[in-house]
Amino acid sequence: IKNIGLINTSWGGTPAEAWTTLETLKSDPDYAPILQRDTNPDDIRAKLEAKFGKLVTAETDRGKLFGDTRMVTEGWAGAEVDAAKWETMELPKAWEQAGLEIDGLVWFRKQIDLPQDWAGKDLTLELTPIDDYDIAYFNGQKIGQMGLDTNNSWQTPRVYSIPGSLVKAGQNIIAVRVFDTGGGGGITPTNDPMRIRPKDASAEQARDLKGPWQYRIEAISAIASSGEQNNPARLYNAMIDPIVKAPIKGAIWYQGESNAGRAYQYRKLFADMIRDWRRAWKVGDFSFYFVQLANFMDQQPQPGDSAWAELREAQTMTLSLKNTGMAVIIDVGDAKDIHPRDKQTVGYRLAQIALARDYGRKIEYSGPMYKSMKVEGSAIRLSFDHIGGGLMAKDGDLVGFSIAGSDKKFVWAKARIDGDSVVVSSEQVAQPAAVRYAWADNPQCNLYNKEGLPASPFRTDDWPGVTAENK
Structure with a gap:
C-alpha cells in the first residue's frame, strides 16, 4: 500500500496572478497592468x-x-x-x-x-x-x-x-x-x-x-x-514555493471567479501559472486537474454576453496543455451562493479524471466536449468528443442552445440529438453562422453523455467578448 497524502494550500477569493511567479509576470508585456496594480x-x-x-x-x-x-x-x-x-x-x-x-x-x-x-x-x-x-x-x-x-x-x-x-x-x-x-x-x-x-x-x-x-x-x-494576498506572486511565494520539495503526483485547482472580469487574459495566465508550478517541482508535466466555474447568479431570459462564460472558455482552452483535465460542474451551482454546497459531485468528477488518466481505469471521465460544426442549410450540426455511450438530453428536450447569423444577434434555438451529433436551428435565423451552448453566468442546459457527465459550455464563434480588452 502506497502512502498517499494531500496538501491543502489555498486562499479563497484570490486571482491566479497571486499564485504565479513574479518572473513569469515580468516576462510578458501583457501582464504589465497586473504589475502596475499597487x-x-x-x-x-x-x-x-x-x-x-x-x-x-x-x-x-x-x-x-x-x-x-x-x-x-x-x-x-x-x-x-x-x-x-x-x-x-x-x-x-x-x-x-x-x-x-x-x-x-x-x-x-x-x-x-x-x-x-x-x-x-x-x-x-x-x-x-x-x-x-x-x-x-x-x-x-x-x-x-x-x-x-x-x-x-x-x-x-x-x-x-x-x-x-x-x-x-x-x-x-x-x-x-x-x-x-x-x-x-x-x-x-x-x-x-x-x-x-x-x-x-x-x-x-x-x-x-x-x-x-x-x-x-x-x-x-x-x-x-486586506487585499495584500491578491498582489502578484504573493501567494506563490508564501504558499507554493515553501512546499516544492515535497513529492508530487498531481494538483487539483478550483479558482477563476476572481479573474472572470479578465477572462481573455486568463487564457494565457492560467496556463503560465501551471507551467510555473511544473518548473518549480522539476518532475516533469505532473497531472493538473481543475474545476470549471459552476453556474451562478440569476438566470437570464435571453441569450447574451457573460464574463463567467468567457472564463469557462479560457479554462477549456487550458486543456491544450499536456496532462490537464477539467471537471465540468455547470449543473451543481447555486444562483445565490458562489460556493456550491454539493462538494461530493465535484470531487467525484475530479476523481474520474485521475482514475482514467493516472490509474488506467477504462472509464469515460468527461462530458461531451465541442469538436466541430458544419452548416447544413438553415441549421448547424455540432460534433463532440467524449460522447461515451452516446449523447442524451436530461429531463426533457435539449435546452441551452442559441444561434446567430452573421449579424451576431443570438436567439434561442431548437436542438435535437442526431446520432453522435446535435442539430441546431431557429426559424428566426435563415443563414446561421454560430451556435452557443450554456453561454451565460447561470445557464439552463441539459446535454449529457450516457455516463451522466454534463457537456462543457462552448461557442463556435470567436467574436470579441465583454472581457476582451480587460487587463
Missing part, C-alpha cells in the same frame, strides 16, 4: 489623496453606513458639485477594473436630460447589482437603499421608485453612494438592465444609463489593506 495601503491612500483630497477612514460598523453623511449636505447628491474633484468611470464595471483598488465608500453621479412629458411622473430606476450596499438619490433626495437587511445584496439588481414630485424636464441628477466591504466593489456588470423609465412604460421607452458616470471617493475603509 495594493500597498499607504501607497493607495497617498495616490488617491493627491487626486481627491484628504480621505477619511470609513466606519467599519456596517450598520452605520446609512447614517447621516456630510457629503449629502455638501451637495454630492444634487446638481452643484466641483467637477474638478470628480473622475469618470464607465459603468457598469467593478471599480477594481477601473484601477480603483480600494474598499470603502464611493459616490457615483450621472446627469440625464428628461423630456417634458416625463415631468411630474413617477419613474423607475433600474441598476445592475451593487457590491455591496448602496443608497440612491434623485435630484438630491433619497429614493432607496439596499444593505444589511438583504441577503446577497452584492448580487441583487436594484429597482428604485422615483416620486413624480422630484422629476422635472431637462437636467436631472442620479447619485448612488456605494459601500464595498471587501473584495470587488461598485456597480457591477451583468445582463441586468441599467436604465430609467416612467413607472408604467415599456422597456423600449427607457433611457439607457450605461456609459460614463462621475465618481468620487468619500472614504477608504479600515479593511482596504
Whole structure:
C-alpha cells in the first residue's frame, strides 16, 4: 500500500496572478497592468489623496453606513458639485477594473436630460447589482437603499421608485453612494438592465444609463489593506514555493471567479501559472486537474454576453496543455451562493479524471466536449468528443442552445440529438453562422453523455467578448 497524502494550500477569493511567479509576470508585456496594480495601503491612500483630497477612514460598523453623511449636505447628491474633484468611470464595471483598488465608500453621479412629458411622473430606476450596499438619490433626495437587511445584496439588481414630485424636464441628477466591504466593489456588470423609465412604460421607452458616470471617493475603509494576498506572486511565494520539495503526483485547482472580469487574459495566465508550478517541482508535466466555474447568479431570459462564460472558455482552452483535465460542474451551482454546497459531485468528477488518466481505469471521465460544426442549410450540426455511450438530453428536450447569423444577434434555438451529433436551428435565423451552448453566468442546459457527465459550455464563434480588452 502506497502512502498517499494531500496538501491543502489555498486562499479563497484570490486571482491566479497571486499564485504565479513574479518572473513569469515580468516576462510578458501583457501582464504589465497586473504589475502596475499597487495594493500597498499607504501607497493607495497617498495616490488617491493627491487626486481627491484628504480621505477619511470609513466606519467599519456596517450598520452605520446609512447614517447621516456630510457629503449629502455638501451637495454630492444634487446638481452643484466641483467637477474638478470628480473622475469618470464607465459603468457598469467593478471599480477594481477601473484601477480603483480600494474598499470603502464611493459616490457615483450621472446627469440625464428628461423630456417634458416625463415631468411630474413617477419613474423607475433600474441598476445592475451593487457590491455591496448602496443608497440612491434623485435630484438630491433619497429614493432607496439596499444593505444589511438583504441577503446577497452584492448580487441583487436594484429597482428604485422615483416620486413624480422630484422629476422635472431637462437636467436631472442620479447619485448612488456605494459601500464595498471587501473584495470587488461598485456597480457591477451583468445582463441586468441599467436604465430609467416612467413607472408604467415599456422597456423600449427607457433611457439607457450605461456609459460614463462621475465618481468620487468619500472614504477608504479600515479593511482596504486586506487585499495584500491578491498582489502578484504573493501567494506563490508564501504558499507554493515553501512546499516544492515535497513529492508530487498531481494538483487539483478550483479558482477563476476572481479573474472572470479578465477572462481573455486568463487564457494565457492560467496556463503560465501551471507551467510555473511544473518548473518549480522539476518532475516533469505532473497531472493538473481543475474545476470549471459552476453556474451562478440569476438566470437570464435571453441569450447574451457573460464574463463567467468567457472564463469557462479560457479554462477549456487550458486543456491544450499536456496532462490537464477539467471537471465540468455547470449543473451543481447555486444562483445565490458562489460556493456550491454539493462538494461530493465535484470531487467525484475530479476523481474520474485521475482514475482514467493516472490509474488506467477504462472509464469515460468527461462530458461531451465541442469538436466541430458544419452548416447544413438553415441549421448547424455540432460534433463532440467524449460522447461515451452516446449523447442524451436530461429531463426533457435539449435546452441551452442559441444561434446567430452573421449579424451576431443570438436567439434561442431548437436542438435535437442526431446520432453522435446535435442539430441546431431557429426559424428566426435563415443563414446561421454560430451556435452557443450554456453561454451565460447561470445557464439552463441539459446535454449529457450516457455516463451522466454534463457537456462543457462552448461557442463556435470567436467574436470579441465583454472581457476582451480587460487587463
